[in-house]
Amino acid sequence: MNWFFLIIAGLFEVAFAACLGKAKEAAGVEATYWYIGFLLCLAISMILLVKATQELPIGTAYAVWTGIGAIGTVLVGILIFKEPATFWRMFFIITLICSIIGLKYVSN
Structure with missing residues (x-):
């Protein structure tokens, strides 16, 4: 169950980073809503x-x-904010995924 909590916590980390990106693009009340979303996801x-x-x-x-x-933030950047998906970015994302899986398997 703790691994489930950890994965969900990581997804909310992605959400709070995405909220910051959207707040940067917005203005006025809309930006305020994105900042509120950021604070909720952060908490x-x-x-x-x-x-x-x-x-x-x-x-x-x-x-x-x-x-x-x-x-997650890199993938959101690529899919939502139209950042480049270069070979080296994807290569290092894959190595990071392998490292996370490895940590899961060597942890008690």
Whole structure:
């Protein structure tokens, strides 16, 4: 169950980064809504990360959490914000995914 909390926390990390990107593109009240979304996603992500670290090693949990956030944020950047999907970006995203999977398998 703690791994589930950790994965969901990582997805909310992606969401709060996406909210920041959308807030940068918006103005006025719309930007305010995106910043509120950022704060909500940030709070949920942190609460779930704390819950996950009650049973998982902090080093592993934090690495997986930031890895999910990094991978997800790059993919959101490519799919939503039209950032380039170069060979080297995708290569290093794949190596990061392999590292996260490896941490899952070597953790108790």
